[in-house]
Amino acid sequence: MITYSLRRIVSMLPILILVSVVVFFLAKMMPGDPFTGEIDPNNTKPEYIEEMREKLGYNDPIPTQYARWIGNFVQGDFGKSTKYKKPAIEVIKDKLPNTIFLAVCALIITYLLAFSLGMYAGRKPHTIGDHAIGIFNYGGLAIPQYIVAIVAIYFFAFKLGWLPSSGSIKPGLEHGTWEFWSSRFYHVILPAFTLGLLSTASYTQFLRNDIIQNSRMDYVRSARARGTSESSIYNKHILRNSIIPLITFFGFDLATLISGAIITETIFTYPGIGMLFIDSITSRDYPIIMSLTMIFSLLTLLGNLVADILYGIVDPRIRY
Numbered sequence: 001m002i003t004y005s006l007r008r009i010v011s012m013l014p015i016l017i018l019v020s021v022v023v024f025f026l027a028k029m030m031p032g033d034p035f036t037g038e039i040d041p042n043n044t045k046p047e048y049i050e051e052m053r054e055k056l057g058y059n060d061p062i063p064t065q066y067a068r069w070i071g072n073f074v075q076g077d078f079g080k081s082t083k084y085k086k087p088a089i090e091v092i093k094d095k096l097p098n099t100i101f102l103a104v105c106a107l108i109i110t111y112l113l114a115f116s117l118g119m120y121a122g123r124k125p126h127t128i129g130d131h132a133i134g135i136f137n138y139g140g141l142a143i144p145q146y147i148v149a150i151v152a153i154y155f156f157a158f159k160l161g162w163l164p165s166s167g168s169i170k171p172g173l174e175h176g177t178w179e180f181w182s183s184r185f186y187h188v189i190l191p192a193f194t195l196g197l198l199s200t201a202s203y204t205q206f207l208r209n210d211i212i213q214n215s216r217m218d219y220v221r222s223a224r225a226r227g228t229s230e231s232s233i234y235n236k237h238i239l240r241n242s243i244i245p246l247i248t249f250f251g252f253d254l255a256t257l258i259s260g261a262i263i264t265e266t267i268f269t270y271p272g273i274g275m276l277f278i279d280s281i282t283s284r285d286y287p288i289i290m291s292l293t294m295i296f297s298l299l300t301l302l303g304n305l306v307a308d309i310l311y312g313i314v315d316p317r318i319r320y
Contacts, residue, residue: 005305005309008305012305016298020066021066023293023294024066024070024290027289027290030284076089078291081288083283083285092273092291095273096272098273099273102192102270103258106191106192106199107196109192109200110196113200113204114199114203114204117208118203118204118208121134121204122208122238123234136201136204137201137204141198145194145197145198145263148197149264149268152193163186163187163190167270168184168187168272169187170183191265191270195264199249199253199257203246206245211238211242214241214242247310247311250306250310254303256300258274258299261274262275273295276288277292
């Protein structure tokens with residue numbers, strides 16, 4: 001397993017290098033450049049502008065600029081944000097905990113709903129409850145995420161007033177107190193449910209179909225012939241085999257939830273790295289854009305690796 005993991009990590013390097021080249025040149029092709037955000041806007045003298053361009057390296061050849069940027073990035077220097085006027089890594093660190101908290105809550109909601117709904121629908125197929133869950137699943141798969149977010153805000157925030165429509169915490173609360181954490185959970189419910197709805201629908205339908213398929217296997221009929229109770233058959237035999245694929249999806253969720261938070265955080269004005277990414281695009285904060293794109297790519301590759309490793313752990317038939 002360790003050898004396999006090391007091989008996979010080494011194989012990621014060419015992909016990351018290719019991604020970094022694409023990210024760098026796409027940033028160069030975007031309209032404008034970050035130079036205007038790094039100089040004194042009140043000084044428009046041509047000599048000053050040319051001196052600063054030379055000093056900041058914007059007159060260097062493109063390969064030299066790329067080598068300098070990727071070298072600094074590997075060392076943890078993501079550049080300086082032109083909007084916030086401080087290192088990009090500090091800006092990302094300030095927003096990252098909110099996104100991680102949102103992603104964890106979305107994962108918890110996803111797996112709790114998927115297991116409960118999927119088990120019920122799988123044990124009682126073709127009933128009214130199963131059909132109702134099926135309608136929920138197909139709706140969750142068909143309706144775009146931003147539509148779900150807008151509808152959720154309209155009903156639960158504006159009409160019913162049950163949940164807040166924006167922000168991550170009520171202002172003025174002391175960090176670490178019960179009120180602080182209860183406010184954070186209160187604010188994260190709507191965006192977390194919206195973010196995890198697509199995964200919930202797909203996992204529920206997948207688990208339901210897998211339980212029905214496994215319930216027709218020979219080992220299940222043998223267990224029934226031995227007089228094993230139905231609850232034991234479903235919990236110890238059927239469910240154990242049905243959840244193996246779902247567990248492996250956990251690695252993919254780590255990347256997709258964080259990168260997928262871009263839409264959700266923007267609609268709910270939730271201050272995470274997803275909203276930071278959109279704000280950076282509109283303000284042309286290139287160091288933030290390039291850094292977050294590289295981070296999203298790295299998380300995707302690591303998520304694939306985690307998924308493969310988990311698959312080998314939960315399924316003893318898999319050997320690397």
